[in-house]
Amino acid sequence: MRNHIDVKKHSKYFFTGSFIVILAISLYILYPFRTSLLASVLLAYIFYPVYRKLKTVVKNRTIAAFSISFFIILITAIPILFAANAIVNESVQFFYQIREIDLSEFSQMISKYFGQNIDLNFYFKDILNNLSISIMQGASNFIIALPGRVLDAFVMLFATFYLFLDGKYLIHRINDSIPLKDDYKEKLFKKFSDVIFATVYGVIVTAVIQGSIGALGLWIFGIESPIVWGLVMIIAAMIPFVGPAFIWFPAALAKIFAGESFNGFGLLLYGLLIVSTIDNVVRPKIIGSRGKMHPVLVLLGVLGGLKVFGLVGVVFGPLILAITMVFLEFYLSEKHDIKRQKD
Numbered sequence: 001m002r003n004h005i006d007v008k009k010h011s012k013y014f015f016t017g018s019f020i021v022i023l024a025i026s027l028y029i030l031y032p033f034r035t036s037l038l039a040s041v042l043l044a045y046i047f048y049p050v051y052r053k054l055k056t057v058v059k060n061r062t063i064a065a066f067s068i069s070f071f072i073i074l075i076t077a078i079p080i081l082f083a084a085n086a087i088v089n090e091s092v093q094f095f096y097q098i099r100e101i102d103l104s105e106f107s108q109m110i111s112k113y114f115g116q117n118i119d120l121n122f123y124f125k126d127i128l129n130n131l132s133i134s135i136m137q138g139a140s141n142f143i144i145a146l147p148g149r150v151l152d153a154f155v156m157l158f159a160t161f162y163l164f165l166d167g168k169y170l171i172h173r174i175n176d177s178i179p180l181k182d183d184y185k186e187k188l189f190k191k192f193s194d195v196i197f198a199t200v201y202g203v204i205v206t207a208v209i210q211g212s213i214g215a216l217g218l219w220i221f222g223i224e225s226p227i228v229w230g231l232v233m234i235i236a237a238m239i240p241f242v243g244p245a246f247i248w249f250p251a252a253l254a255k256i257f258a259g260e261s262f263n264g265f266g267l268l269l270y271g272l273l274i275v276s277t278i279d280n281v282v283r284p285k286i287i288g289s290r291g292k293m294h295p296v297l298v299l300l301g302v303l304g305g306l307k308v309f310g311l312v313g314v315v316f317g318p319l320i321l322a323i324t325m326v327f328l329e330f331y332l333s334e335k336h337d338i339k340r341q342k343d
Contacts, residue, residue, distance in 0.1 A: 033152065033155050034309065035152065035309055035310045035311070035312055036152045036153070036155040036156040036159065037155070037156075037159055038309060038312045038316055039156045039311075039312045040155075040156045040157070040158075040159035040160040040163060041159075041163065042196070042200075042312055042315055042316075043072055043156070043160045044160050044163035044164055044167055045196055046196075046200060047068050047071075047072060047164075048164065048167065050068055050071075051064055051065060051068045051164045054067060054068060061164075061165060062165065064164070065161050065162075065164035065165050066161065068164060069157055069160055069161045069164070072157070072160065073157065079235050080235070082231075082232075082235075175189070180330070184330055187326065188323065188326055191322055191323060191326050192319065192323065194292065195287075195293070195318055195319045195322045195323075196315060196319060198286060198287045198289075199287050199314065199315045199318055199319070200315060201286060202282070202283045202284075202286035202287045203238055203283065203314060203315075204238070205282065205286060206237065206278060206279055206282045206283040206286070207234045207235075207237035207238045208234055209278055209282060210233060210234070210237045210243075210244050210275055210278050210279060211230045211231065211232075211233040211234030211235075211237060211244065212230060212234075213274060213275055213278065214229075214230055214233040214244045214247065214248055214271070214275045215227055215229065215230025215231075215233065216230075217248065217267060217270040217271065217274070217275065218230065218247075218248065218251065218267070220266075220270075221252075221255065221263040221264075221266050221267040221270065222255070222260070222263045223251050223255075223267070229247050229251070232247055233247045233248070237279070239311070243276070243279065244271070244275050244276070245271060245275075245276060248267060248270075248271040248275060249268070249271060251267060252264050252265070252267040252268040252271065255267060256268075283298075283302075284298045284299060287318060293318060293321070293322055293325075297318065297321050297322075297325070298318050300317075300321065301317035301318030301319070301320070301321040301322075302314055302317050302318060303317070304317050305317015305318065305320070
């Protein structure tokens, strides 16, 4: 007797296996562009209200989407170029200034104290030479990686453009596909909106506060062009692992090496105790209050998100942890309902 083959069952297995393989390959293809795609989602979400208002005036959604995409290029490229130009120009001047510093007096004092001949100028010049080599290597690596950066930016803007056009339809499709109760869906999307708004708002507000207070400190301790450097600090504060210290710390060292100990050490303490602590206090407070997240989760989300996703991880790290907590809440709620029905 021939064994009967369950065609329907085998078709189900074939479909499931094929779908898993194709999904894995698709994720592998998209993985190199994960940061660009996540950034496009973030940009589309932030600027969608602007696109919606412009669409009522322009009447053509393609022109409106292109206009907002071009506007995004302007508001991101211009500040970055401004900050880069200011940093490069001042860094060159700063580098030449500290090369002229003579540490002979300090060398004599230390030599008398230790009883050995110590030439601080030699060590100082050696550090500067190594620093120059590191900067040149970093610049070379940046130039080599530039085509990849341009490609990432193109993918980000291209995806953002089509998210403006088709984002509303995509959200409806996702909403219809999620196998959850309507009130759960509503709560999930509200959490998504609150956390993104709170995170973006927190980053911008914190950066503005740090830049403003940092500019005040630069003015108090005699740094030239404090307003310009304050604007640069605002931009730097939005970049993870850079921050305002990228500005005030070299300025403090320059004052110290120039013999202005009061201004140099004063700016150093001001930056460490006031400017740098703002980020650890204000940002978790804003994100936690609006996104209704514990400060510990906010901190872990930001740091973990940066490690996994890069720059956009500042937003998507806390967002993923927040959504995880929402799903945990759904699970506990369902579990409680089932237990209550049994009782």
